Amino acid sequence: MEKLVLIKVGGKIVEEEKTLHKLLEDFSAIKGYKILVHGGGRSATKMSERLGIESKMVDGRRITDKATLDVVTMVYAGLVNKNIVAGLQAKGVNALGLTGADMNVIKSARRPVKDIDYGFVGDVEKVDGQILCSLIKQGIVPVMAPLTHDKKGSMLNTNADTIAGEVAKALTPFFDVTLMFCFEKKGVLLDEHDDDSVIEKITPEIFADYVNQKIIQGGMIPKLENAFEAIEAGVKQVVITHASEINGNKGTVVVK
């Protein structure tokens, strides 16, 4: 099977001129089939502030009322996505910006209210790998914003790591998929104060052990859970690494 690389980049990288520029260069240099999934949370928080809308977060997840949904739809699908698309087109990459609503690529269900009402937040139900595959084989490079829809007329705010994992899984029947989570650290760290303490390889056993010892905590836990789930579902390789290492071989490799 042919290879495909799915790059997920966090907000911080795509929201600052300098790091975005470097990312677009590095991403353009990837040979073969590829997809970019981006965040945009910091810009959404800033825009909310400017509009006098309070940003409420629970465990790193944004409580998305109607006013906040409008902000994230504007910022993720508009500002951040189109800047990336225009930037890639300038480098000859045939980028196409997508949310889950476009061509019904990702359908979600609004998250049920249990202890917390997250509002217009989507849990992914179905990714249309077939249509993505067809676009990709036509030479198109999907650039995906962290938004889905409920197929009842509403957009839904959706975690970008989740989108990356679910899209990677949906493409396994068509490609040998490598999923790369790129951010501003060199990988999963043994010591969060030591940038060079990268764990080179992580298995479910090592992960469980590190979580128990509280070496791995916070937002890294769902990221790694996503990664293991992707591997279980047939994704060939998951790498967690620095954004500058898109074409390198450093970082943390997640294996069974």
Added chain:
Amino acid sequence: MEKLVLIKVGGKIVEEEKTLHKLLEDFSAIKGYKILVHGGGRSATKMSERLGIESKMVDGRRITDKATLDVVTMVYAGLVNKNIVAGLQAKGVNALGLTGADMNVIKSARRPVKDIDYGFVGDVEKVDGQILCSLIKQGIVPVMAPLTHDKKGSMLNTNADTIAGEVAKALTPFFDVTLMFCFEKKGVLLDEHDDDSVIEKITPEIFADYVNQKIIQGGMIPKLENAFEAIEAGVKQVVITHASEINGNKGTVVVK
């Protein structure tokens, strides 16, 4: 050749809940191949106000500095476009939101500075009719925001009527194209104070005559110039009508 209908709707219709709802119903009911091109100027003006950015207009065209470009990119490609796309998906229409940057569908040149510096405003240079045709024949319904790009990394604010006209022309090799400009009036009026004084048919001669007599003025002049240009370039029919008449046969028909 197979038929295609391109509907252009003004901002006022897509920006209000009630008229948007009706539009989505009417648009969904169109049989066969179709495209929607939308505006969003009122929402952009409102959002600019909320962000403390002054909206400067010259002859109905928005002066687009960098801050304004960010606003229109957010509002047109984000908020307005994705609400339409999600709304159409809910009705079973396989909508795909596009700006000119996506798949390089519309490349523009930044408008040269003569008397006025319009800023980040694009004059359309090339529409990729082939890729649009290929999407449409796959059952996809493009929903186009009034934004293009310069292929040098910048988005450009672009008049929605112009986009509608240029896309219609680019599709004439593939389809029998009907171009409908839909707005909140019943058509081109003989007397702007009489909503029922619709001119049923207009030719270049009648147009020139009415412009001389100042019966036709303001924003209707470039709209009709666009229409005649489209007809000259092979578009089968151009209709200017009320948004509720998408599936009807009322309004003003533009003929050679």
